[in-house]
Amino acid sequence: MTPKFLIYLTLVAMLVVFSAPAAEGTFILLACLARSPFCPFRSTTPICPGTGSTYSPITRECA
Numbered sequence: 232m233t234p235k236f237l238i239y240l241t242l243v244a245m246l247v248v249f250s251a252p253a254a255e256g257t258f259i260l261l262a263c264l265a266r267s268p269f270c271p272f273r274s275t276t277p278i279c280p281g282t283g284s285t286y287s288p289i290t291r292e293c294a
C-alpha cells in the first residue's frame with residue numbers, strides 16, 4: 232500500500248466518523264475540556280484581578 236492510499240483511507244474514515252450525530256457532541260465536549268474558544272458554554276463573566284475576589288453582576292465590581 233502506498234502512503235497516499237493510507238492518507239485517503241484515513242480521510243474517508245474521518246469523514247464517516249464525523250458524519251455521525253454523536254461526533255458534534257464529542258467535538259463540543261473536547262473543545263470545552265480544552266478551554267477552546269469554540270466551546271459554546273464559555274462564560275462571559277469578567278475575571279477579577281487578584282485571588283479570592285468574585286465579580287458581582289449587580290454592583291458591577293469585584294468584591
